[in-house]
Amino acid sequence: MKYAGWQVGITYQTKKREGLDKKYLRNLLREMKDNGMNFVSFMVVTHGLNDVLHDGYTWPVRNKRLRCYMDKKCTNAGPKTEFLTEIIEEAAGYGFHVNLTDNQFWWNPKKAKKGYPLIQAAEIQGKDNKAHQRYPHCADNSDTWRMACDAVEDLFGFYASQAVKSYAFEMIGRFQGCTCPDTMKMFKQSLKTAGLESKSENKDLFSLWEDMRRKEALEEFVIAIKKVNPSLEIWHHGYMELTDRGSYRFSPASYEKAGVDVALPCIHQVTDEDSLKKVLDSSKDFPLVLHVDTRDVSTLNYNIPLKNQEYILSMGRWIEKNNRKNLTGIAFFNEPATSAVNKKAVYKVVKNWRKKGLLK
Numbered sequence: 627m628k629y630a631g632w633q634v635g636i637t638y639q640t641k642k643r644e645g646l647d648k649k650y651l652r653n654l655l656r657e658m659k660d661n662g663m664n665f666v667s668f669m670v671v672t673h674g675l676n677d678v679l680h681d682g683y684t685w686p687v688r689n690k691r692l693r694c695y696m697d698k699k700c701t702n703a704g705p706k707t708e709f710l711t712e713i714i715e716e717a718a719g720y721g722f723h724v725n726l727t728d729n730q731f732w733w734n735p736k737k738a739k740k741g742y743p744l745i746q747a748a749e750i751q752g753k754d755n756k757a758h759q760r761y762p763h764c765a766d767n768s769d770t771w772r773m774a775c776d777a778v779e780d781l782f783g784f785y786a787s788q789a790v791k792s793y794a795f796e797m798i799g800r801f802q803g804c805t806c807p808d809t810m811k812m813f814k815q816s817l818k819t820a821g822l823e824s825k826s827e828n829k830d831l832f833s834l835w836e837d838m839r840r841k842e843a844l845e846e847f848v849i850a851i852k853k854v855n856p857s858l859e860i861w862h863h864g865y866m867e868l869t870d871r872g873s874y875r876f877s878p879a880s881y882e883k884a885g886v887d888v889a890l891p892c893i894h895q896v897t898d899e900d901s902l903k904k905v906l907d908s909s910k911d912f913p914l915v916l917h918v919d920t921r922d923v924s925t926l927n928y929n930i931p932l933k934n935q936e937y938i939l940s941m942g943r944w945i946e947k948n949n950r951k952n953l954t955g956i957a958f959f960n961e962p963a964t965s966a967v968n969k970k971a972v973y974k975v976v977k978n979w980r981k982k983g984l985l986k
Contacts, residue, residue: 627985629723629915629955630976631658631665636710637680637700638672639923639963644701645684646962648709652716654961659720661973662980666717667725667794667957668710670781672697674734675761676926681734685710689780692773694741695733711785718789725792725957726785727863730774730847731763731799744769748804762873765799765843766808774799775850782855793851794861794890798844802836802873812839837870844876845884852885861888863917866895867908878912887913888954894919894930897937899944906948915955916945920972923963935971942975946984 634654637645658666674681682697686705701707717724735747746767763770782793813835817823825831848860864875868889881889889912896902906914918941922932945956958964958972979985 627949627953627955627979629665629957630979630985631663631667631722631955631957632961633667633669633725633727633917633957633959634961635669635672635963636684636702637697638669638677639921639925639960640680641962643679643699645680645697647701648713651709651713655713655717655720655722658722662976662985664721664985665723665725665955665957667727668714669727669960670710671728673729673732673761676928678926681737683728683777683781685781685784687780688784689776691741692776692780694739695737695773695777711787714785714787714789718787723792723955724790725794725861726781726790727794727796727861728777728781729796730777731765731770732761732797733763733773734761735763738763738773742769742773745773746770746806746808748806762797762804763799764804764806764809765847766804766812766839767806768808770799774847778851779854782858786855788857790858792859792861792888793855794863794888795847796863796892797874798840798847798862802840804836809839840873841870841876841880841884844880844886848885859887860885861890861915862886863890863892865892867891867905868910868912868914869908878908878910881912888915889913890915890917890957892917892919896941897931899940899948902941902944903948906950906953909952911952913954914952915957916953917957917959919960920958920968921960921963922965922968933968935967938968938971938975942978946979946982949984 640646670684672680682695684700684702686703686708687693687696696703702710714724738745746764748762748764765771814826868878869875870877870880920933920938
């Protein structure tokens with residue numbers, strides 16, 4: 627493996643309303659280096675849906691429309707108090723691979739509409755046969771697409787340093803089952819082009835089109851990212867196995883076609899070796915960085931098992947036993963919500979990998 631290190635939320639699950647500060651991250655980098663780590667990922671957005679204290683982007687947003695989603699109480703979001711620029715350079719000085727991560731097409735609808743009034747949250751038909759809006763936003767909507775692209779442009783306009791080697795994003799804006807006006811307009815236009823206008827009520831045909839459109843949206847977003855920074859590695863944060871089934875998952879073939887460089891699957895629900903093997907097997911030969919949860923703090927509105935020292939040590943053994951050439955690295959998540967006991971277990975695992983030559 628090339629990489630092992632922490633993914634760190636600048637505000638996500640941090641104890642202080644203003645989030646982390648420069649001293650905290652500077653000390654963490656030294657601690658990581660001393661314990662054999664060589665990778666750090668900074669998570670630059672928090673959503674109030676999963677964190678009662680924090681909500682919004684955590685850098686000094688310059689785009690006037692996008693400022694609606696900036697967390698103004700975050701220290702790093704202040705133009706005069708921003709510190710991550712310095713921390714990124716320090717991490718690079720230690721020889722770390724530096725990654726920035728956010729969550730695209732997933733916003734608080736009320737907050738996002740302040741800057742993007744025509745933005746469209748995905749509409750899912752409920753048991754009451756009414757359309758319900760949720761945090762996922764539909765990439766078929768022009769304001770939704772503009773907000774996602776604006777976020778990338780603003781983030782890498784501010785953090786333009788060559789020290790940032792990769793960008794990871796979660797979601798893609800094609801929530802399975804969305805029947806919003808923009809999606810239906812695009813679907814019907816596709817049918818018209820194919821001479822299948824009479825099939826607009828065919829649910830099976832809509833499902834096939836939806837799957838195609840989801841992959842198409844991924845390709846288009848990767849192109850948009852590359853226009854902003856052609857040198858960035860593009861990582862996608864999906865869920866569990868690499869497959870084209872589901873709203874936010876893609877197969878290795880789909881990733882490759884879209885131009886994604888690395889899959890970063892969330893494996894928070896993996897609690898046994900067989901489940902881990904399924905994820906690894908599904909990746910085939912596609913580059914993979916596992917997103918390993920180490921938190922023993924519960925997450926608001928997100929039911930995931932709390933992790934302990936035994937789990938972390940077991941995960942380390944399972945990865946060692948089932949290692950393969952395309953397993954590029956491990957991102958341990960989320961350092962601010964990981965206890966000292968669990969952190970000790972993480973460092974023990976990393977040192978063991980170093981000792982056995984599993985980690986370069």
